Amino acid sequence: xxxxxxxxxxxxxxxxxxxxxxxxxxxxKAAKWLLRFALAYLxxxxxxxxxxxxxxxxxxxxxxxxxxxWIARRMIPGEVMRECRLRAARENANR
Numbered sequence: 001x002x003x004x005x006x007x008x009x010x011x012x013x014x015x016x017x018x019x020x021x022x023x024x025x026x027x028x029k030a031a032k033w034l035l036r037f038a039l040a041y042l043x044x045x046x047x048x049x050x051x052x053x054x055x056x057x058x059x060x061x062x063x064x065x066x067x068x069x070w071i072a073r074r075m076i077p078g079e080v081m082r083e084c085r086l087r088a089a090r091e092n093a094n095r
Contacts, residue, residue, distance in 0.1 A: 013088055020084035021076050031075035038068045 001009075021027050022035050042065065051057035073081070 013092065016088040017084045020087055021080055024080050026077060026080050028075050031072045034068050034072035038065055041065065
């Protein structure tokens with residue numbers, strides 16, 4: 001498996017983990033809202049800062065979204081994340 005495939009597999013795994021965390025009732029509502037915001041923003045064609053502006057145009061994708069994801073992750077209890085990672089790994093192993 002080449003490097004791109006490993007990165008793609010890891011990204012799919014992380015998406016699954018966060019999807020499971022959002023569905024878990026122990027995840028704080030604020031973390032769920034932040035994760036929903038990040039997902040909606042990624043899928044939205046609109047940007048807070050237009051990409052046409054040199055350097056600043058990528059600020060929201062490179063700095064803002066990872067920061068929002070980091071804050072949401074810090075809000076989710078470690079036990080919930082561990083369980084979600086195990087469930088995601090089991091789902092992948094069953095394929």
